[in-house]
Amino acid sequence: MTHRGSGGERLRAAFSDGRVALMPYLTAGFPTLDGAREVGEAYVAAGADVIEIGVPFSDPLADGPTIQDTTTRALENGADLDYCLELASGFADRVPVVFLVYYNVIFARGIEGFLESAAGAGVSGLVIPDLPVDEAVDFRKMAAQRGVAICPLAAPTTDDARLDRIAEASSGFVYCVSVAGVTGAREKLPPGSIELLRRVRAMASAPVALGFGISSAEAAVEAASEADGVIIGSKLMQIVAEKGPEGAARWLRGVREALDSEAWTKVGGRN
Amino acid sequence: MQQKSETGYFGPFGGRYVPETLIHALEELEEAYERYRDDPEFVEELNALARDFVGRPTPLMFAERLTHEWGGANVWFKREDLAHTGAHKINNALGQMLLAERMGKERIIAETGAGQHGVATATVAALYGRECVVYMGEEDTRRQAPNVLRMKLLGAEVRPVTTGSGTLKAALNEAIRDWVTNVENTHYIIGTVAGPAPYPRIVRDFQAVIGRELEFQARERFGRDPDAIVACVGGGSNAIGVFHPFVGRGDVRLVGVEAAGRGLETGEHGASLTGGEPGVLHGSMSYVLQTEDGQIREAHSISAGLDYPSVGPEHAYLKDEGLVEYASVTDEAALEAFVATSRLEGIIPALETSHAISHAAQVARELGPDKNVVINLSGRGDKDIGVVADAIGVDAHEAEVASGDA
Numbered sequence: 001m002t003h004r005g006s007g008g009e010r011l012r013a014a015f016s017d018g019r020v021a022l023m024p025y026l027t028a029g030f031p032t033l034d035g036a037r038e039v040g041e042a043y044v045a046a047g048a049d050v051i052e053i054g055v056p057f058s059d060p061l062a063d064g065p066t067i068q069d070t071t072t073r074a075l076e077n078g079a080d081l082d083y084c085l086e087l088a089s090g091f092a093d094r095v096p097v098v099f100l101v102y103y104n105v106i107f108a109r110g111i112e113g114f115l116e117s118a119a120g121a122g123v124s125g126l127v128i129p130d131l132p133v134d135e136a137v138d139f140r141k142m143a144a145q146r147g148v149a150i151c152p153l154a155a156p157t158t159d160d161a162r163l164d165r166i167a168e169a170s171s172g173f174v175y176c177v178s179v180a181g182v183t184g185a186r187e188k189l190p191p192g193s194i195e196l197l198r199r200v201r202a203m204a205s206a207p208v209a210l211g212f213g214i215s216s217a218e219a220a221v222e223a224a225s226e227a228d229g230v231i232i233g234s235k236l237m238q239i240v241a242e243k244g245p246e247g248a249a250r251w252l253r254g255v256r257e258a259l260d261s262e263a264w265t266k267v268g269g270r271n
Numbered sequence: 272m273q274q275k276s277e278t279g280y281f282g283p284f285g286g287r288y289v290p291e292t293l294i295h296a297l298e299e300l301e302e303a304y305e306r307y308r309d310d311p312e313f314v315e316e317l318n319a320l321a322r323d324f325v326g327r328p329t330p331l332m333f334a335e336r337l338t339h340e341w342g343g344a345n346v347w348f349k350r351e352d353l354a355h356t357g358a359h360k361i362n363n364a365l366g367q368m369l370l371a372e373r374m375g376k377e378r379i380i381a382e383t384g385a386g387q388h389g390v391a392t393a394t395v396a397a398l399y400g401r402e403c404v405v406y407m408g409e410e411d412t413r414r415q416a417p418n419v420l421r422m423k424l425l426g427a428e429v430r431p432v433t434t435g436s437g438t439l440k441a442a443l444n445e446a447i448r449d450w451v452t453n454v455e456n457t458h459y460i461i462g463t464v465a466g467p468a469p470y471p472r473i474v475r476d477f478q479a480v481i482g483r484e485l486e487f488q489a490r491e492r493f494g495r496d497p498d499a500i501v502a503c504v505g506g507g508s509n510a511i512g513v514f515h516p517f518v519g520r521g522d523v524r525l526v527g528v529e530a531a532g533r534g535l536e537t538g539e540h541g542a543s544l545t546g547g548e549p550g551v552l553h554g555s556m557s558y559v560l561q562t563e564d565g566q567i568r569e570a571h572s573i574s575a576g577l578d579y580p581s582v583g584p585e586h587a588y589l590k591d592e593g594l595v596e597y598a599s600v601t602d603e604a605a606l607e608a609f610v611a612t613s614r615l616e617g618i619i620p621a622l623e624t625s626h627a628i629s630h631a632a633q634v635a636r637e638l639g640p641d642k643n644v645v646i647n648l649s650g651r652g653d654k655d656i657g658v659v660a661d662a663i664g665v666d667a668h669e670a671e672v673a674s675g676d677a
Contacts, residue, residue, distance in 0.1 A: 057565075057566065058435070058566040058567045059435075059440065059444055059552065059553075059567050061289070061290060061447050061451075061553075062290045062451070063446060064448070068434060072434075075566065080564050081564055081565075102551075103288055103551050104550045104551045104552065104559070104561065104565045104567070105552055105564065105565040105566075106565075107549075107551055107565060108548075108550060108561060108563065108564060108565025109564075109565065127450055130288045130289055130290060130551065130554070131288060131289050132287060132288075132289065132290075132291050132294055134287060134294075135286055135287060135288055153290070154289075154291060155290070155291040155292035155294075155295075156292070157291075157292050157293075157295040157296070157454060157455075158291055158292075158294070158295065159295065162294065168292075177290075177291065177292060179452050180292045180451060180452060180455070181292075181451055181452040182448050182452060198505040202396070217568075247348065248416075
């Protein structure tokens with residue numbers, strides 16, 4: 001029964017059961033090769049709807065210090081692409097998996113080869129921080145043929161004309177970047193993020209998720225007023241580093257509960 | 272492979288592989304550049320400063336003793352080392368500063384390897400009264416301590432970067448991260464012909480003043496185009512600048528010289544074109560030193576400015592099209608050229624430049640007498656004396672120099 005439907009279908013299903021999708025991130029190979037599996041299991045147990053797996057890259061331009069540190073460690077641990085694919089396949093029949101992967105990792109494997117392996121491992125979608133829509137024209141077609149969804153990023157600095165193209169390019173979800181900046185835990189939800197969510201929602205038929213800097217249940221709930229999903233990365237990686245997978249699961253469960261208790265607001269508010 | 276609808280490509284190379292947040296700033300920069308590049312007021316301001324502040328045109332000098340030593344073609348130096356701040360880097364920094372000023376950006380950031388671009392950027396920021404932050408690999412802040420001091424004296428903040436090997440690649444990562452975060456009020460003056468479009472083209476155009484002057488000076492001095500032009504290539508800005516007007520003419524042999532470091536066979540080098548594969552780093556598709564899995568490898572060169580695992584995308588194109596030939600020179604050979612040029616010509620060249628000089632000896636011999644080879648003397652080597660002293664065993668307190676071996 002593994003990997004039924006295309007990646008896009010699996011992802012959309014994760015957003016469709018009336019609650020806000022919880023989308024925790026983990027760096028493949030952090031804190032150790034086995035440890036990353038435990039982190040993923042903890043996420044599933046805590047009620048993750050989508051798991052975002054970061055494929056380590058030596059030069060992660062869009063990432064702040066926390067995620068940089070995890071990818072450096074992961075590379076030292078030997079987390080290569082084959083390991084990442086294997087890690088993904090361990091979860092893909094239970095929860096949709098999205099790869100966060102920098103383009104050179106894809107390009108080095110060969111685009112066709114990469115997409116085939118990703119589809120084979122059950123990866124539903126790809127977030128590629130350094131492949132804006134302009135550079136992704138052919139890539140998108142090739143990914144569609146393999147049933148791998150593209151989840152493009154939208155930023156507060158993106159104008160409406162581009163948002164339109166980004167919305168159209170999305171075959172998974174639109175990944176809204178909460179702030180002009182890199183990944184990293186932030187105290188509060190940046191003020192422009194709700195406005196960005198509204199702008200994207202007005203144009204996109206695909207689900208809309210918010211990421212970069214969500215680090216409390218309150219921020220997640222606030223994001224959920226306009227987002228279909230919340231992506232949490234740096235904060236969880238900090239907790240994993242300090243308290244291990246169980247600590248991350250405990251914290252994530254708290255977010256899950258906060259989101260669920262607010263669910264009626266969202267459904268009532270939007271429909 | 273990809274759709275090439277815009278002008279930011281050189282064949283399959285170049286492009287704009289950056290986080291979405293930066294696209295708007297790149298479009299804004301492109302617009303500003305298109306608007307001002309031929310604007311008479313802009314051109315006049317740039318030319319006046321190039322003359323009065325930078326000291327252009329830089330001379331074309333006949334290197335008589337090296338010519339005799341090598342016994343081949345006449346050897347000429349295009350003296351970019353005489354430009355203000357001691358290297359060609361000021362040409363681009365100044366041009367971009369004028370653009371930043373017109374775009375209303377209050378804050379300037381830059382990355383630097385050898386420190387020459389950092390010094391040039393700090394210099395133009397001081398001239399225009401702008402806040403300036405320079406990212407520099409921690410290892411490079413040690414190797415190039417005098418330049419750190421110069422930047423600080425000019426009022427810039429130098430932020431040492433400790434990630435990775437603490438060299439130019441890491442400094443670029445941090446500069447881009449800063450830009451993503453402060454994109455509204457900040458202009459990033461990238462120092463070489465790399466990075467996302469439109470940077471490679473803008474930097475090339477500002478550096479092409481070197482080639483334009485050379486074209487004129489060559490006709491004045493020896494009545495025709497040079498038979499060969501040799502320049503070092505890290506990111507490749509001085510090479511693109513001096514080559515640009517001559518590309519595709521067919522009668523001028525263009526030679527780019529990369530850093531072979533400890534030897535190409537050791538894997539410890541900075542020769543992306545000779546020893547790399549196509550890939551994406553820092554916003555553009557080019558040749559990149561990388562593992563099979565697409566992880567970027569650390570480069571190595573004795574010269575911080577060539578210690579970079581990629582190269583400007585136009586060079587990748589020029590290589591594939593056979594319009595420029597690329598060679599590489601080891602640390603050891605560069606050091607020999609450094610010492611030879613100091614002693615025979617009374618010029619201490621930058622270690623980067625020393626790579627070009629070293630290979631030019633071979634080109635001069637291949638060409639033979641009555642031909643003319645021009646070396647782009649991209650920078651002066653004062654900044655390198657510490658590194659060189661360590662490498663060849665010069666002690667300031669002793670009278671004699673130990674023999675040349677390391």
